[in-house]
Amino acid sequence: MKLGKRHFWSMGTMLVLVLTFLIISLYPLAATVYNYWRSNDTAVAKWLTTPTISNVKLNSNNNFPFEVAYMHARSQWGGAGINTTLNGTSWASNIVCYGGTRSQILAGANLVVTTSDAGACFGGSTFYQNITANGMSKQLKYQSTTQQVCIVDANRTTNAYKNVFTHEVGHALGWLGHSNFSNDIMWTTISEIFNLTSYEKNHLSQFY
Numbered sequence: 001m002k003l004g005k006r007h008f009w010s011m012g013t014m015l016v017l018v019l020t021f022l023i024i025s026l027y028p029l030a031a032t033v034y035n036y037w038r039s040n041d042t043a044v045a046k047w048l049t050t051p052t053i054s055n056v057k058l059n060s061n062n063n064f065p066f067e068v069a070y071m072h073a074r075s076q077w078g079g080a081g082i083n084t085t086l087n088g089t090s091w092a093s094n095i096v097c098y099g100g101t102r103s104q105i106l107a108g109a110n111l112v113v114t115t116s117d118a119g120a121c122f123g124g125s126t127f128y129q130n131i132t133a134n135g136m137s138k139q140l141k142y143q144s145t146t147q148q149v150c151i152v153d154a155n156r157t158t159n160a161y162k163n164v165f166t167h168e169v170g171h172a173l174g175w176l177g178h179s180n181f182s183n184d185i186m187w188t189t190i191s192e193i194f195n196l197t198s199y200e201k202n203h204l205s206q207f208y
């Protein structure tokens with residue numbers, strides 16, 4: 001009788017444990033909620049480790065402030081907490097930035113930048129996880145291939161080059177798509193604006 005009762009309670013405890021385990025496993029872990037979204041794309045990407053970055057100037061035009069704009073772009077994203085490790089003028093980095101005229105970029109780096117583009121970023125990203133950002137379902141990806149940034153030498157102002165460089169490095173760091181706001185550097189069109197807004201910084205930095 002006593003033995004039977006003890007047996008009954010241990011069966012009950014076992015049942016509670018099994019049910020608890022089933023309930024916990026059936027409910028997915030609460031996903032991280034991200035508070036910002038500034039892009040017209042449904043995805044954003046990130047580097048899983050701090051990327052190396054380098055600059056390769058393909059011409060000798062001293063009026064083309066390529067290095068100045070390069071350091072500016074790094075500093076802008078670094079100010080958002082997204083850092084890159086300098087790797088000189090190596091052609092082998094996670095992010096390689098080429099500068100020159102369209103024909104020099106084609107001849108030197110074998111990359112085609114269209115005549116309507118002041119710059120471009122070529123590179124791939126891979127699906128990482130589904131996320132909720134600003135109450136909407138989005139995708140988080142990770143940068144899985146070398147990102148090739150191209151800055152076209154086209155007799156622009158230094159501020160315009162800073163704008164283009166910061167924009168293209170933004171893509172290379174994972175800012176996919178564009179902003180719908182003309183005061184953002186990640187807007188579709190080149191401008192003289194060279195400081196990132198907090199909105200476009202937050203869009204990417206919340207994932208780093």
Ligand SMILES: [Zn+2]
Nearest residue numbers: 167171178188
């Ligand atoms: Zn763009």
